[in-house]
Amino acid sequence: MERPEGDQVLLKIAYAGVNGGCETFRCRGSSYTPFVANQKAEKFVLGAEASGTVVAVGENVKCLKVGDAVTCSGSGGFAEFIVASAQSCFPVKEASAEAVVLTLSGLTAAVALKATGGPLKAGEHALVTAAGGATGHMGVQLALLAGCHVVAVCGSAAKAERLRDLGASRIINYREEDVGEVLRREYPEGIDVAYEGVGGPLRDAVLDNLSEHGRMLVVGYISEYPHVKPDDGEAQGSGGLPPSRELFWQRQTVKIGGRTIYGDVWSGASRQDIPAFRRELFDLYEDGQLKAWVDSRRFHGLEQVSDAIEYMLTGQAIGKVVVSF
Incomplete structure (x- = not known):
């Protein structure tokens, strides 16, 4: 050894x-x-x-x-x-297994929502895609703790039930409802901050419904990962944005009017800042204010x-x- x-x-x-x-x-x-x-x-x-x-x-x-x-x-x-x-x-x-949840998935959400696209403000409309996933459920909770109205997008009834228990303000099961239609109807002034990890048509639906000065944080694009789509060929952008993989891997920040799309959700914090974000995250968990699924x-x-x-x-x-x- x-x-x-x-x-x-x-x-x-x-x-x-x-x-x-x-x-x-x-x-x-x-x-x-x-x-x-x-x-x-x-x-x-x-x-x-x-x-x-x-x-x-x-x-x-x-x-x-x-x-x-x-x-x-x-x-x-x-x-x-x-x-x-x-x-x-x-x-x-x-x-513990819960400590693993906080180590990277939780930390990513904390830096993204507290620094890069934040700080979140009470009363803002925050949307989280893949909300039942490892980093998504962390994003939901951190936005709720900041006093936001949280829209949680997920893909199953079981996930919706767990998100309801967390206190999400509006849950959209994209297999049962059209996300774009719901957002246009219920949030005509737009979403203020989006924590987006799915990519594809869902990314575009969220982008179309960002508020005038909204922020989108691209944490991933799992609907376009190689296990779903071939890893070769030219990726396509849409909605005025480059392809998700280009945004993500080249760590681009793109402005569309007054809206900002961050391809690097870590850009708001330096390496020296990370221990403080992690300590705050673990403190919230140990105080019972944060659940680690x-x-x-x-x-x-x-x-x-x-x-x-x-x-x-x-x-x-x-x-x-x-x-x-």
């Missing part, structure tokens, strides 16, 4: 989170992403977020000790043990990682899909 050196720590992983964009594009080495080098790589790590326990530390590590529970990101969480930089680790009370489907061990990824990509999951170790 590899030993940690310098500012590294050795972690025993308890839970790893499944992240659709990270795993899909890292595996494929898609040419328009930072992962293109993976096409020729002999090996590369997968697993964008995990929780675990420190079992050894490098000689320069002062902030962590053996036995500490932590979460980590970007270190290859699909493993029983990993060596990670101490800087990538965040101390937590328990190395872990999907009920159980996966265990390295041999079930691919099953977990495939399941997440079906769109059936409610909350975060995790793998235990």
Whole structure:
């Protein structure tokens, strides 16, 4: 087993989170992403977020000790043990599945809605697509905590029921209602901020119904990921916007009149700001003000990682899909 050196720590992983964009594009080495080098790589790590326990530390590590529970990101969480930089680790009370939800999915929503497209204002109309998903349910709750009227868009009755329990102001099941028609009829002045992770026609429907000075945060575009559509060919934009993948991977910010569309939801915060956002997020969770949904489907061990990824990509999951170790 590899030993940690310098500012590294050795972690025993308890839970790893499944992240659709990270795993899909890292595996494929898609040419328009930072992962293109993976096409020729002999090996590369997968697993964008995990929780675990420190079992050894490098000689320069002062902030962590053996036995500490932590979460980590970007270190290859699909493993029983990993060596990670101490800087990538965040101390937590328990190395739980819920901690994994907060580590990246929750943090993404917090930075997007509190900094990049925010801060949200009480009374604003906020819309979240894929609202029953890992980062979507976080976006819904953070907007509610800010005093927004929250429109939650989802694709099943089961997700709608869970979102109703969270207190979402209006729930649109896009399999039963036309999102564009609902927004035009019920929100004639438009949506002030949209946290959008689906892409395709749904993105266009939301864009068409942004308010005069509305903001759209493009957190992903899962309806256009390679498991749905071929990974080759020219992607098409619409509604005056470039294609979703271009916005996302090139981290573009686009202005259409008074409206702003952010392809990089992290642009509002510096690296130095991230620990404070994460601490606030965990404080809200520990105080009971924020729920962290872990999907009920159980996966265990390295041999079930691919099953977990495939399941997440079906769109059936409610909350975060995790793998235990």
